Amino acid sequence: SYQLLNQRGESLLSSQKKLSIDKEAEVIFDRERINSPAPWTAETPNLYTLIISIKEPNGKIIESTSCQVGFRTVEIANSQLLVNGQPILIKGVNYHEHNEDNGHYVQESLLQKDFELWKKYNVNTIRTSHYPQQELFYELCDRYGIYVIDEANIESHGMGYDLNVGKTLGNNPLFKEAHLERTLNMYERDKNHPCVIIWSLGNEAGNGVNFYATYSFLKERDDSRPVQYERAGLQWNTDIYCP
Secondary structure (H helix, E strand, O other): OEEEEOOOOOEEEEEOOOOOOOOOOOOOOOOOOOOOOOOEOOOOEOOEEEEEEEEOOOOOEEEEEEEEEOOOOEEEEOOEEEEOOEEOOOOEEEOOOOEOOOEOOOOHHHHHHHHHHHHHOOOOEEEOOOOOOOHHHHHHHHHHOOEEEEEOOOEOHHHOOOOOOOOOHHHOHHHHHHHHHHHHHHHHHHOOOOOEEEEEOOEOOOOOHHHHHHHHHHHHHOOOOOEEOHHHOOOOOOOOOOO
């Protein structure tokens, strides 16, 4: 069963389906409409709580999990990036998971300070350079109101950008599955976060057949977000020309 709660804890939607579970099972609920949901933006990070439960026939809950969700749209129209139909100005930074004392480990208290500084200085967007961040990062972005350009952990700039087949990992078919798996892992984990408004295929890894594949992979599964890749330049496998 599922239940959607608003900010006051009131139930807006709920439904349940019967199914037989052996080792695993998939259930698809019918689409429902919410009238005038409070939209999620960087300025108004309105969140709802979605609860998913598995119950025994007598109604006893066996397992339950929840997550925060938001309602917003993202599109590019007339050369402008729009959130909920309104143009936004990206004021962002690249973010590495690094601390001068702890190295490549940033605990919640330090991460919280970063968010407070970003909001204080009007930073509204983070590019996860050059790998997806820990899950807490996205939860805080949802809560604080920070747009995210979510970047797959693909970077091989040490091999250059030669577009001849096999010269870079991005244009070598032997590495196609590796590119797709890293892109899939990012997508499946982060797809339900309203803060994620753009997917990034990676950083400085040349262009070629593997990035054609990862771009197509994301566009087939998610038509609600633009996809960018800086090494694609003006080629077809990027929706944004980005530095």
